[in-house]
Amino acid sequence: MDSATKVANDLLQKGKEALESAGNMKRECKLEAHDSLQGLYETVLALADSRSRHKYNLERERSRHAQEIVRAERAHSKELVVMRQSLTAELSLARADIAGTLKEAKDIRAWLGYETVEPFGEIKEMMRTMRALESKVQQEAIQSETGNASAVPQWETMEASLFKLDSHVTDVSNQLDALRRTVDGIKECSVGPATAPVTSPSHCIFPDALDESKLEGDIESLRRLLVEILDRPSYSPPSPPPPLDLTEHLRPLSDRLELVSSDLRVLRDKEPQVSALPAPSLEVELAMADVKLTLQSIKEGMSDLYTADRTLQGPSSYAQMAAKPRPPQLPNHTLIISSTDPKHTGDNVIERVRLALDLKNTGAKVDRVRKARNQKIVLSCASRDDLKLVRTQVRSCEGLSMQEPKSGNPLVCIRGVLSGYSNEEVIDMLKAQNKHLLQEVDVAKATIRVRYRKRARNPLECHPVVELSPKIWECLTRVGKVHMGIRRCPIDDQSPLVQCTRCLGYGHTKAICRAEVDICCFCGGEHTSRVCPVKEAAGPPTCSNCVKARRESYLAHTAFSEECPERQKWDSIARSRISYCC
Ligand SMILES: [Zn+2]
Ligand SMILES: [Zn+2]
Ligand SMILES: [Zn+2]
Known part of the structure:
Protein backbone atom coordinates (compact mmCIF):
# COMPACT_ATOMS: atom_id res chain seq x y z
CA MET A 1 0.00 0.00 0.00
CA ASP A 2 1.46 3.37 -1.00
CA SER A 3 1.47 6.57 1.07
CA ALA A 4 -1.47 8.21 -0.74
CA THR A 5 -3.89 5.31 0.06
CA LYS A 6 -2.56 5.21 3.64
CA VAL A 7 -3.33 8.94 4.06
CA ALA A 8 -6.76 8.40 2.48
CA ASN A 9 -7.43 5.46 4.82
CA ASP A 10 -6.45 7.54 7.91
CA LEU A 11 -8.66 10.39 6.74
CA LEU A 12 -11.55 7.93 6.19
CA GLN A 13 -11.14 6.47 9.70
CA LYS A 14 -10.98 9.99 11.20
CA GLY A 15 -14.09 11.04 9.26
CA LYS A 16 -15.94 7.88 10.36
CA GLU A 17 -14.97 8.49 14.01
CA ALA A 18 -16.06 12.13 13.73
CA LEU A 19 -19.40 11.05 12.28
CA GLU A 20 -19.89 8.45 15.08
CA SER A 21 -19.08 11.01 17.75
CA ALA A 22 -21.49 13.59 16.35
CA GLY A 23 -24.68 12.68 18.21
CA ASN A 24 -26.83 15.59 17.17
CA MET A 25 -26.79 14.75 13.43
CA LYS A 26 -29.69 13.39 11.48
CA ARG A 27 -29.33 9.69 10.74
CA GLU A 28 -29.82 10.17 6.94
CA CYS A 29 -27.15 12.89 6.83
CA LYS A 30 -24.72 10.71 8.78
CA LEU A 31 -25.30 7.79 6.38
CA GLU A 32 -24.92 10.07 3.35
CA ALA A 33 -21.59 11.50 4.63
CA HIS A 34 -20.38 8.01 5.47
CA ASP A 35 -21.16 6.75 1.93
CA SER A 36 -19.47 9.78 0.31
CA LEU A 37 -16.35 9.26 2.40
CA GLN A 38 -16.32 5.56 1.46
CA GLY A 39 -16.76 6.49 -2.26
CA LEU A 40 -13.90 8.99 -2.10
CA TYR A 41 -11.65 6.38 -0.51
CA GLU A 42 -12.52 3.84 -3.22
CA THR A 43 -11.76 6.39 -5.95
CA VAL A 44 -8.38 7.05 -4.36
CA LEU A 45 -7.76 3.29 -4.27
CA ALA A 46 -8.68 2.93 -7.98
CA LEU A 47 -6.43 5.88 -8.88
CA ALA A 48 -3.50 4.38 -6.96
CA ASP A 49 -4.06 1.06 -8.66
CA SER A 50 -4.08 2.60 -12.18
CA ARG A 51 -0.99 4.63 -11.32
CA SER A 52 0.97 1.59 -10.23
CA ARG A 53 -0.13 -0.28 -13.38
CA HIS A 54 1.03 2.61 -15.51
CA LYS A 55 4.33 2.70 -13.67
CA TYR A 56 4.83 -0.98 -14.32
CA ASN A 57 4.14 -0.56 -18.05
CA LEU A 58 6.60 2.30 -18.21
CA GLU A 59 9.29 0.20 -16.56
CA ARG A 60 8.70 -2.62 -18.98
CA GLU A 61 9.00 -0.30 -21.98
CA ARG A 62 12.19 1.18 -20.62
CA SER A 63 13.83 -2.20 -20.14
CA ARG A 64 12.78 -3.25 -23.63
CA HIS A 65 14.41 -0.14 -25.08
CA ALA A 66 17.57 -0.78 -23.15
CA GLN A 67 17.71 -4.31 -24.53
CA GLU A 68 17.17 -3.00 -28.06
CA ILE A 69 19.98 -0.51 -27.66
CA VAL A 70 22.37 -3.18 -26.41
CA ARG A 71 21.49 -5.48 -29.32
CA ALA A 72 21.95 -2.71 -31.91
CA GLU A 73 25.25 -1.68 -30.42
CA ARG A 74 26.49 -5.24 -30.52
CA ALA A 75 25.50 -5.65 -34.21
CA HIS A 76 27.08 -2.36 -35.28
CA SER A 77 30.31 -3.01 -33.50
CA LYS A 78 30.71 -6.22 -35.51
CA GLU A 79 30.15 -4.32 -38.79
CA LEU A 80 32.57 -1.63 -37.73
CA VAL A 81 35.27 -4.17 -37.04
CA VAL A 82 34.78 -5.77 -40.47
CA MET A 83 34.88 -2.36 -42.12
CA ARG A 84 38.04 -1.38 -40.33
CA GLN A 85 39.72 -4.63 -41.30
CA SER A 86 38.80 -4.22 -44.99
CA LEU A 87 40.01 -0.61 -44.94
CA THR A 88 43.39 -1.61 -43.54
CA ALA A 89 43.73 -4.33 -46.17
CA GLU A 90 42.86 -1.90 -48.98
CA LEU A 91 45.27 0.66 -47.63
CA SER A 92 48.15 -1.79 -47.53
CA LEU A 93 47.31 -2.91 -51.08
CA ALA A 94 47.31 0.69 -52.31
CA ARG A 95 50.60 1.26 -50.57
CA ALA A 96 52.11 -1.74 -52.37
CA ASP A 97 50.69 -0.48 -55.68
CA ILE A 98 52.23 2.94 -55.19
CA ALA A 99 55.57 1.37 -54.36
CA GLY A 100 55.36 -0.75 -57.53
CA THR A 101 54.48 2.29 -59.66
CA LEU A 102 57.35 4.22 -58.13
CA LYS A 103 59.74 1.41 -58.95
CA GLU A 104 58.40 1.22 -62.50
CA ALA A 105 58.77 4.97 -62.95
CA LYS A 106 62.35 4.74 -61.71
CA ASP A 107 63.04 1.87 -64.10
CA ILE A 108 61.53 3.81 -67.00
CA ARG A 109 63.61 6.84 -66.10
CA ALA A 110 66.74 4.70 -65.98
CA TRP A 111 65.85 3.03 -69.26
CA LEU A 112 65.18 6.37 -70.92
CA GLY A 113 68.54 7.59 -69.75
CA TYR A 114 70.20 4.53 -71.17
CA GLU A 115 68.31 4.86 -74.46
CA THR A 116 68.96 8.57 -74.94
CA VAL A 117 72.68 8.62 -74.24
CA GLU A 118 73.55 7.48 -77.75
CA PRO A 119 71.17 9.85 -79.60
CA PHE A 120 72.46 12.72 -77.49
CA GLY A 121 76.01 11.83 -78.39
CA GLU A 122 75.07 11.62 -82.05
CA ILE A 123 73.29 14.97 -81.93
CA LYS A 124 76.38 16.53 -80.37
CA GLU A 125 78.57 15.00 -83.06
CA MET A 126 76.23 16.26 -85.78
CA MET A 127 76.31 19.75 -84.30
CA ARG A 128 80.10 19.66 -84.25
CA THR A 129 80.30 18.62 -87.90
CA MET A 130 77.71 21.24 -88.84
CA ARG A 131 79.72 23.93 -87.12
CA ALA A 132 82.87 22.76 -88.89
CA LEU A 133 81.01 22.82 -92.21
CA GLU A 134 79.70 26.31 -91.51
CA SER A 135 83.14 27.68 -90.74
CA LYS A 136 84.50 25.97 -93.86
CA VAL A 137 81.80 27.55 -96.02
CA GLN A 138 82.50 30.95 -94.48
CA GLN A 139 86.21 30.58 -95.14
CA GLU A 140 85.56 29.66 -98.73
CA ALA A 141 83.22 32.62 -99.14
CA ILE A 142 85.95 34.92 -97.81
CA GLN A 143 88.47 33.37 -100.19
CA SER A 144 86.21 33.88 -103.18
CA GLU A 145 85.60 37.49 -102.14
CA THR A 146 89.33 38.21 -101.99
CA GLY A 147 89.42 37.30 -105.66
CA ASN A 148 91.65 34.24 -105.83
CA ALA A 149 88.70 31.90 -106.43
CA SER A 150 89.40 29.37 -109.13
CA ALA A 151 85.86 29.61 -110.46
CA VAL A 152 86.30 33.05 -112.02
CA PRO A 153 88.08 32.03 -115.23
CA GLN A 154 85.50 29.34 -115.83
CA TRP A 155 82.72 31.90 -115.60
CA GLU A 156 84.66 34.23 -117.86
CA THR A 157 84.74 31.58 -120.58
CA MET A 158 81.05 31.09 -120.00
CA GLU A 159 80.45 34.80 -120.49
CA ALA A 160 82.55 34.74 -123.64
CA SER A 161 80.53 31.90 -125.11
CA LEU A 162 77.32 33.66 -124.19
CA PHE A 163 78.61 36.72 -126.01
CA LYS A 164 79.35 34.54 -129.03
CA LEU A 165 75.84 33.15 -128.85
CA ASP A 166 74.51 36.68 -128.78
CA SER A 167 76.44 37.65 -131.93
CA HIS A 168 75.18 34.55 -133.70
CA VAL A 169 71.60 35.36 -132.84
CA THR A 170 72.17 38.89 -134.17
CA ASP A 171 73.46 37.29 -137.35
CA VAL A 172 70.35 35.16 -137.67
CA SER A 173 68.09 38.15 -137.16
CA ASN A 174 70.00 40.13 -139.82
CA GLN A 175 69.57 37.29 -142.23
CA LEU A 176 65.90 37.13 -141.42
CA ASP A 177 65.67 40.82 -142.30
CA ALA A 178 67.29 40.01 -145.62
CA LEU A 179 64.82 37.18 -146.08
CA ARG A 180 61.94 39.55 -145.44
CA ARG A 181 63.29 41.99 -147.96
CA THR A 182 63.59 39.16 -150.48
CA VAL A 183 60.02 38.10 -149.86
CA ASP A 184 58.88 41.69 -150.35
CA GLY A 185 60.80 41.76 -153.64
CA ILE A 186 59.11 38.56 -154.75
CA LYS A 187 55.75 40.02 -153.84
CA GLU A 188 56.42 43.11 -155.97
CA CYS A 189 57.43 40.87 -158.86
CA SER A 190 54.20 38.93 -158.57
CA VAL A 191 52.11 42.13 -158.36
CA GLY A 192 53.79 43.59 -161.47
CA PRO A 193 53.98 41.08 -164.34
CA ALA A 194 51.42 38.68 -162.92
CA THR A 195 51.09 36.59 -166.07
CA ALA A 196 54.83 36.17 -166.56
CA PRO A 197 55.93 32.70 -165.44
CA VAL A 198 58.61 32.79 -162.77
CA THR A 199 60.44 29.52 -162.83
CA SER A 200 63.81 30.32 -161.29
CA PRO A 201 64.18 29.85 -157.51
CA SER A 202 64.66 32.84 -155.25
CA HIS A 203 68.34 32.35 -154.53
CA CYS A 204 68.95 32.64 -158.28
CA ILE A 205 67.23 36.02 -158.39
CA PHE A 206 68.88 37.38 -155.23
CA PRO A 207 71.98 35.28 -154.73
CA ASP A 208 73.75 37.69 -152.34
CA ALA A 209 70.85 38.62 -150.10
CA LEU A 210 69.84 35.12 -149.04
CA ASP A 211 72.72 32.74 -148.65
CA GLU A 212 71.03 29.59 -147.40
CA SER A 213 74.17 27.59 -146.77
CA LYS A 214 75.53 30.43 -144.60
CA LEU A 215 72.26 30.57 -142.64
CA GLU A 216 72.31 26.83 -142.09
CA GLY A 217 75.92 26.95 -141.00
CA ASP A 218 75.11 29.68 -138.48
CA ILE A 219 72.18 27.73 -137.10
CA GLU A 220 74.32 24.62 -136.79
CA SER A 221 77.03 26.52 -134.89
CA LEU A 222 74.40 28.01 -132.60
CA ARG A 223 73.11 24.54 -131.80
CA ARG A 224 76.63 23.30 -131.10
CA LEU A 225 77.30 26.24 -128.80
CA LEU A 226 74.19 25.58 -126.78
CA VAL A 227 75.03 21.91 -126.45
CA GLU A 228 78.53 22.86 -125.37
CA ILE A 229 77.25 25.24 -122.71
CA LEU A 230 74.84 22.67 -121.37
CA ASP A 231 77.38 19.84 -121.36
CA ARG A 232 80.21 21.78 -119.81
CA PRO A 233 81.11 19.67 -116.76
CA SER A 234 82.66 22.50 -114.79
CA TYR A 235 79.24 24.06 -114.60
CA SER A 236 77.80 21.49 -112.25
CA PRO A 237 79.60 22.08 -108.90
CA PRO A 238 77.53 24.81 -107.27
CA SER A 239 80.00 25.81 -104.55
CA PRO A 240 81.59 28.29 -104.16
CA PRO A 241 78.63 30.39 -105.31
CA PRO A 242 79.69 32.20 -108.51
CA PRO A 243 79.25 35.99 -108.53
CA LEU A 244 77.28 35.80 -111.79
CA ASP A 245 73.55 35.72 -112.35
CA LEU A 246 72.97 33.59 -115.42
CA THR A 247 69.38 34.72 -115.90
CA GLU A 248 70.49 38.37 -115.99
CA HIS A 249 72.84 37.57 -118.87
CA LEU A 250 70.34 35.44 -120.71
CA ARG A 251 67.49 37.95 -120.57
CA PRO A 252 68.68 40.23 -123.47
CA LEU A 253 69.30 37.10 -125.52
CA SER A 254 65.81 35.79 -124.93
CA ASP A 255 64.37 39.23 -125.77
CA ARG A 256 66.26 39.18 -129.04
CA LEU A 257 64.97 35.68 -129.80
CA GLU A 258 61.44 36.83 -129.05
CA LEU A 259 61.92 39.62 -131.63
CA VAL A 260 63.20 37.16 -134.22
CA SER A 261 60.27 34.85 -133.69
CA SER A 262 57.79 37.74 -134.03
CA ASP A 263 59.52 38.64 -137.31
CA LEU A 264 58.98 35.10 -138.44
CA ARG A 265 55.31 35.35 -137.55
CA VAL A 266 54.98 38.49 -139.68
CA LEU A 267 56.66 36.63 -142.54
CA ARG A 268 54.25 33.74 -142.21
CA ASP A 269 51.28 36.12 -142.35
CA LYS A 270 52.54 37.45 -145.66
CA GLU A 271 52.88 33.96 -147.09
CA PRO A 272 49.48 33.58 -148.84
CA GLN A 273 50.25 36.56 -151.12
CA VAL A 274 53.45 34.87 -152.27
CA SER A 275 51.82 31.50 -152.80
CA ALA A 276 51.22 32.38 -156.44
CA LEU A 277 54.90 31.72 -157.05
CA PRO A 278 55.43 28.00 -156.39
CA ALA A 279 59.18 27.59 -156.76
CA PRO A 280 60.59 30.48 -154.64
CA SER A 281 57.92 30.15 -151.93
CA LEU A 282 58.86 26.50 -151.40
CA GLU A 283 62.47 27.47 -150.85
CA VAL A 284 61.50 30.25 -148.47
CA GLU A 285 59.15 27.95 -146.59
CA LEU A 286 61.86 25.33 -146.14
CA ALA A 287 64.30 27.94 -144.89
CA MET A 288 61.71 29.35 -142.53
CA ALA A 289 60.87 25.91 -141.16
CA ASP A 290 64.55 25.34 -140.49
CA VAL A 291 64.91 28.71 -138.77
CA LYS A 292 61.81 27.94 -136.68
CA LEU A 293 63.22 24.59 -135.63
CA THR A 294 66.50 26.18 -134.64
CA LEU A 295 64.72 28.89 -132.69
CA GLN A 296 62.74 26.21 -130.90
CA SER A 297 65.90 24.35 -129.94
CA ILE A 298 67.53 27.62 -128.80
CA LYS A 299 64.52 28.34 -126.62
CA GLU A 300 64.58 24.85 -125.15
CA GLY A 301 68.28 25.13 -124.47
CA MET A 302 67.72 28.45 -122.74
CA SER A 303 64.97 27.07 -120.53
CA ASP A 304 67.18 24.08 -119.70
CA LEU A 305 69.98 26.45 -118.77
CA TYR A 306 67.55 28.44 -116.65
CA THR A 307 66.20 25.41 -114.76
CA ALA A 308 69.71 24.02 -114.30
CA ASP A 309 70.68 27.35 -112.79
CA ARG A 310 67.61 27.29 -110.52
CA THR A 311 68.21 23.79 -109.18
CA LEU A 312 71.84 24.62 -108.48
CA GLN A 313 70.94 27.75 -106.55
CA GLY A 314 67.97 26.62 -104.44
CA PRO A 315 68.28 24.15 -101.58
CA SER A 316 66.79 20.77 -102.42
CA SER A 317 63.24 20.45 -101.18
CA TYR A 318 62.17 17.91 -98.57
CA ALA A 319 60.42 15.78 -101.19
CA GLN A 320 63.70 15.45 -103.07
CA MET A 321 65.47 14.46 -99.89
CA ALA A 322 62.77 11.95 -98.99
CA ALA A 323 62.96 10.36 -102.43
CA LYS A 324 66.51 9.25 -101.70
CA PRO A 325 66.80 5.66 -100.49
CA ARG A 326 67.15 5.29 -96.74
CA PRO A 327 70.39 3.98 -95.27
CA PRO A 328 70.22 0.28 -94.41
CA GLN A 329 69.34 -0.58 -90.84
CA LEU A 330 72.37 -1.40 -88.73
CA PRO A 331 72.14 -4.68 -86.85
CA ASN A 332 72.14 -4.65 -83.06
CA HIS A 333 75.13 -6.54 -81.70
CA THR A 334 75.12 -5.00 -78.26
CA LEU A 335 75.53 -6.18 -74.69
CA ILE A 336 74.69 -4.37 -71.43
CA ILE A 337 77.30 -5.01 -68.74
CA SER A 338 77.15 -3.96 -65.08
CA SER A 339 79.15 -4.66 -61.94
CA THR A 340 77.76 -6.77 -59.11
CA ASP A 341 79.40 -4.32 -56.70
CA PRO A 342 77.01 -1.36 -56.38
CA LYS A 343 79.86 0.97 -55.38
CA HIS A 344 81.52 0.69 -58.79
CA THR A 345 81.08 3.59 -61.21
CA GLY A 346 80.66 3.29 -64.96
CA ASP A 347 84.36 4.02 -65.42
CA ASN A 348 85.25 1.19 -63.01
CA VAL A 349 83.10 -1.17 -65.04
CA ILE A 350 84.72 -0.07 -68.30
CA GLU A 351 88.16 -0.60 -66.77
CA ARG A 352 87.19 -4.07 -65.55
CA VAL A 353 85.75 -5.00 -68.95
CA ARG A 354 88.91 -3.74 -70.64
CA LEU A 355 91.02 -5.98 -68.40
CA ALA A 356 88.64 -8.94 -68.75
CA LEU A 357 88.62 -8.97 -72.56
CA ASP A 358 91.67 -10.66 -74.03
CA LEU A 359 91.26 -8.89 -77.36
CA LYS A 360 94.83 -9.53 -78.48
CA ASN A 361 94.26 -13.27 -78.53
CA THR A 362 90.60 -13.49 -79.52
CA GLY A 363 90.71 -10.65 -82.02
CA ALA A 364 87.12 -9.72 -81.25
CA LYS A 365 86.11 -6.44 -82.89
CA VAL A 366 84.45 -4.03 -80.45
CA ASP A 367 82.95 -0.97 -82.15
CA ARG A 368 82.33 1.16 -79.11
CA VAL A 369 81.71 1.15 -75.37
CA ARG A 370 79.57 3.80 -73.75
CA LYS A 371 78.31 4.51 -70.27
CA ALA A 372 74.61 4.26 -69.46
CA ARG A 373 72.60 4.99 -66.32
CA ASN A 374 72.96 3.00 -63.10
CA GLN A 375 76.64 2.14 -63.56
CA LYS A 376 75.83 0.12 -66.66
CA ILE A 377 77.84 0.16 -69.85
CA VAL A 378 76.72 -0.70 -73.37
CA LEU A 379 79.17 -2.53 -75.61
CA SER A 380 78.61 -2.76 -79.38
CA CYS A 381 80.40 -5.26 -81.60
CA ALA A 382 80.94 -5.42 -85.34
CA SER A 383 79.30 -8.80 -85.81
CA ARG A 384 77.53 -11.63 -84.09
CA ASP A 385 80.69 -13.72 -83.79
CA ASP A 386 82.56 -10.87 -82.14
CA LEU A 387 79.71 -10.50 -79.68
CA LYS A 388 79.91 -14.22 -78.90
CA LEU A 389 83.64 -13.98 -78.11
CA VAL A 390 83.08 -10.99 -75.84
CA ARG A 391 80.16 -12.68 -74.10
CA THR A 392 82.11 -15.81 -73.14
CA GLN A 393 84.95 -13.71 -71.71
CA VAL A 394 82.66 -11.44 -69.71
CA ARG A 395 80.81 -14.48 -68.37
CA SER A 396 84.06 -16.01 -67.07
CA CYS A 397 84.98 -12.78 -65.27
CA GLU A 398 83.80 -12.51 -61.68
CA GLY A 399 82.03 -9.40 -60.49
CA LEU A 400 80.51 -8.57 -63.87
CA SER A 401 76.95 -9.34 -64.86
CA MET A 402 75.46 -8.86 -68.30
CA GLN A 403 72.15 -8.72 -70.02
CA GLU A 404 71.25 -8.57 -73.67
CA PRO A 405 69.00 -5.76 -74.87
CA LYS A 406 65.56 -7.01 -75.78
CA SER A 407 64.75 -6.68 -79.43
CA GLY A 408 61.63 -7.54 -81.36
CA ASN A 409 61.14 -9.43 -84.58
CA PRO A 410 60.58 -7.57 -87.85
ZN1 LIG B 1 44.78 8.34 -80.53
ZN1 LIG C 1 53.84 15.22 -91.24
ZN1 LIG D 1 39.75 17.63 -93.11
Missing part, protein backbone atom coordinates in the same frame (compact mmCIF):
# COMPACT_ATOMS: atom_id res chain seq x y z
CA LEU A 411 57.16 -7.48 -89.52
CA VAL A 412 55.90 -8.00 -93.05
CA CYS A 413 52.57 -7.22 -94.68
CA ILE A 414 51.19 -9.74 -97.19
CA ARG A 415 48.81 -7.96 -99.56
CA GLY A 416 45.58 -9.31 -100.99
CA VAL A 417 45.24 -12.59 -99.09
CA LEU A 418 41.72 -14.05 -99.32
CA SER A 419 40.06 -13.25 -96.00
CA GLY A 420 38.48 -16.70 -95.77
CA TYR A 421 41.77 -18.19 -94.55
CA SER A 422 42.32 -18.39 -90.80
CA ASN A 423 45.56 -17.14 -89.23
CA GLU A 424 46.78 -20.73 -88.82
CA GLU A 425 46.08 -21.43 -92.49
CA VAL A 426 48.00 -18.31 -93.50
CA ILE A 427 51.05 -19.51 -91.52
CA ASP A 428 50.78 -23.06 -92.85
CA MET A 429 50.51 -21.88 -96.46
CA LEU A 430 53.42 -19.48 -95.98
CA LYS A 431 55.57 -22.38 -94.78
CA ALA A 432 54.33 -25.06 -97.19
CA GLN A 433 54.03 -23.13 -100.46
CA ASN A 434 57.27 -21.14 -100.16
CA LYS A 435 59.79 -23.81 -99.17
CA HIS A 436 61.98 -22.85 -102.13
CA LEU A 437 62.46 -19.38 -100.58
CA LEU A 438 63.20 -20.67 -97.08
CA GLN A 439 65.87 -23.28 -97.83
CA GLU A 440 68.49 -21.47 -95.71
CA VAL A 441 66.18 -21.25 -92.69
CA ASP A 442 65.28 -23.74 -89.98
CA VAL A 443 61.56 -23.07 -90.24
CA ALA A 444 60.67 -25.31 -87.28
CA LYS A 445 62.59 -23.08 -84.85
CA ALA A 446 61.68 -19.78 -86.46
CA THR A 447 58.96 -17.39 -85.34
CA ILE A 448 56.02 -16.97 -87.70
CA ARG A 449 53.02 -15.31 -86.11
CA VAL A 450 50.08 -13.35 -87.54
CA ARG A 451 49.94 -10.15 -85.46
CA TYR A 452 46.84 -8.56 -86.96
CA ARG A 453 45.03 -8.08 -90.25
CA LYS A 454 44.69 -4.84 -92.14
CA ARG A 455 41.40 -4.26 -93.94
CA ALA A 456 41.49 -4.21 -97.72
CA ARG A 457 39.21 -2.25 -100.07
CA ASN A 458 37.86 -5.52 -101.39
CA PRO A 459 35.94 -7.11 -98.48
CA LEU A 460 36.95 -10.59 -99.70
CA GLU A 461 40.62 -9.74 -99.16
CA CYS A 462 42.79 -8.70 -96.24
CA HIS A 463 46.42 -7.77 -95.61
CA PRO A 464 47.79 -9.94 -92.75
CA VAL A 465 50.71 -8.43 -90.82
CA VAL A 466 53.07 -11.24 -89.85
CA GLU A 467 55.93 -11.27 -87.33
CA LEU A 468 58.93 -13.20 -88.65
CA SER A 469 62.37 -14.22 -87.45
CA PRO A 470 64.97 -11.86 -88.96
CA LYS A 471 66.34 -14.48 -91.34
CA ILE A 472 62.90 -15.34 -92.79
CA TRP A 473 62.10 -11.64 -93.03
CA GLU A 474 65.26 -11.14 -95.08
CA CYS A 475 64.57 -14.11 -97.40
CA LEU A 476 60.95 -13.13 -98.10
CA THR A 477 61.32 -9.35 -98.45
CA ARG A 478 64.26 -9.91 -100.81
CA VAL A 479 61.97 -11.81 -103.20
CA GLY A 480 58.93 -9.58 -102.65
CA LYS A 481 56.25 -12.16 -103.54
CA VAL A 482 54.91 -15.30 -101.85
CA HIS A 483 52.42 -17.99 -102.76
CA MET A 484 49.30 -17.81 -100.59
CA GLY A 485 46.64 -20.38 -101.42
CA ILE A 486 45.54 -19.85 -105.00
CA ARG A 487 47.42 -16.57 -105.40
CA ARG A 488 50.86 -15.04 -105.53
CA CYS A 489 50.75 -12.05 -103.17
CA PRO A 490 53.20 -9.14 -102.76
CA ILE A 491 55.03 -9.18 -99.42
CA ASP A 492 56.65 -6.02 -98.04
CA ASP A 493 58.40 -4.86 -94.92
CA GLN A 494 55.88 -3.46 -92.41
CA SER A 495 56.81 -0.65 -90.05
CA PRO A 496 56.44 -1.59 -86.37
CA LEU A 497 55.11 1.92 -85.72
CA VAL A 498 51.47 1.99 -84.61
CA GLN A 499 49.48 5.09 -85.53
CA CYS A 500 46.06 5.93 -84.08
CA THR A 501 43.33 6.42 -86.67
CA ARG A 502 41.40 8.77 -84.39
CA CYS A 503 43.91 11.32 -83.02
CA LEU A 504 46.67 10.34 -85.53
CA GLY A 505 49.17 10.05 -82.66
CA TYR A 506 51.79 7.32 -82.51
CA GLY A 507 52.23 4.34 -80.18
CA HIS A 508 48.58 3.48 -79.57
CA THR A 509 45.50 2.37 -81.48
CA LYS A 510 42.03 3.84 -81.79
CA ALA A 511 40.72 1.23 -79.32
CA ILE A 512 42.63 2.80 -76.40
CA CYS A 513 42.74 6.39 -77.68
CA ARG A 514 41.88 9.04 -75.07
CA ALA A 515 41.00 11.73 -77.58
CA GLU A 516 37.34 12.72 -77.74
CA VAL A 517 37.14 13.82 -81.37
CA ASP A 518 38.42 12.45 -84.67
CA ILE A 519 41.22 14.44 -86.28
CA CYS A 520 41.22 14.62 -90.07
CA CYS A 521 44.32 13.01 -91.60
CA PHE A 522 43.97 15.29 -94.63
CA CYS A 523 43.60 18.78 -93.14
CA GLY A 524 43.98 18.30 -89.36
CA GLY A 525 40.44 19.60 -88.66
CA GLU A 526 38.05 18.04 -86.14
CA HIS A 527 36.23 15.69 -88.49
CA THR A 528 36.93 12.40 -90.26
CA SER A 529 38.72 12.56 -93.59
CA ARG A 530 35.66 11.12 -95.33
CA VAL A 531 33.79 14.40 -94.88
CA CYS A 532 36.80 16.71 -95.23
CA PRO A 533 35.80 19.98 -96.95
CA VAL A 534 39.42 20.73 -97.93
CA LYS A 535 39.75 17.35 -99.64
CA GLU A 536 36.39 17.89 -101.37
CA ALA A 537 37.62 21.23 -102.72
CA ALA A 538 40.87 19.56 -103.90
CA GLY A 539 42.88 21.78 -101.55
CA PRO A 540 46.38 20.96 -100.33
CA PRO A 541 46.75 18.55 -97.36
CA THR A 542 48.15 19.69 -93.99
CA CYS A 543 49.79 17.23 -91.61
CA SER A 544 48.52 17.84 -88.06
CA ASN A 545 51.48 15.99 -86.51
CA CYS A 546 54.00 18.22 -88.31
CA VAL A 547 51.97 21.28 -87.29
CA LYS A 548 52.15 20.11 -83.65
CA ALA A 549 55.90 19.50 -83.99
CA ARG A 550 56.33 22.98 -85.57
CA ARG A 551 57.88 21.64 -88.76
CA GLU A 552 56.59 24.61 -90.75
CA SER A 553 58.89 23.98 -93.71
CA TYR A 554 57.02 20.93 -94.98
CA LEU A 555 53.36 20.48 -94.07
CA ALA A 556 51.71 19.61 -97.40
CA HIS A 557 51.22 15.89 -96.87
CA THR A 558 48.65 13.72 -95.10
CA ALA A 559 49.29 12.48 -91.55
CA PHE A 560 49.68 8.89 -92.81
CA SER A 561 52.11 9.82 -95.59
CA GLU A 562 55.43 7.98 -95.75
CA GLU A 563 57.00 11.32 -96.57
CA CYS A 564 55.98 12.82 -93.21
CA PRO A 565 59.21 13.74 -91.36
CA GLU A 566 57.48 13.34 -87.99
CA ARG A 567 56.30 9.85 -88.93
CA GLN A 568 59.78 9.00 -90.19
CA LYS A 569 61.25 10.10 -86.86
CA TRP A 570 58.91 7.85 -84.87
CA ASP A 571 59.30 5.06 -87.40
CA SER A 572 63.06 5.01 -86.89
CA ILE A 573 62.58 5.04 -83.10
CA ALA A 574 60.21 2.08 -83.38
CA ARG A 575 62.60 0.28 -85.72
CA SER A 576 65.54 0.73 -83.34
CA ARG A 577 63.91 -1.92 -81.10
CA ILE A 578 63.75 -4.44 -83.95
CA SER A 579 66.63 -6.65 -85.02
CA TYR A 580 66.67 -6.88 -88.80
CA CYS A 581 69.70 -9.13 -88.84
CA CYS A 582 70.24 -12.35 -86.96
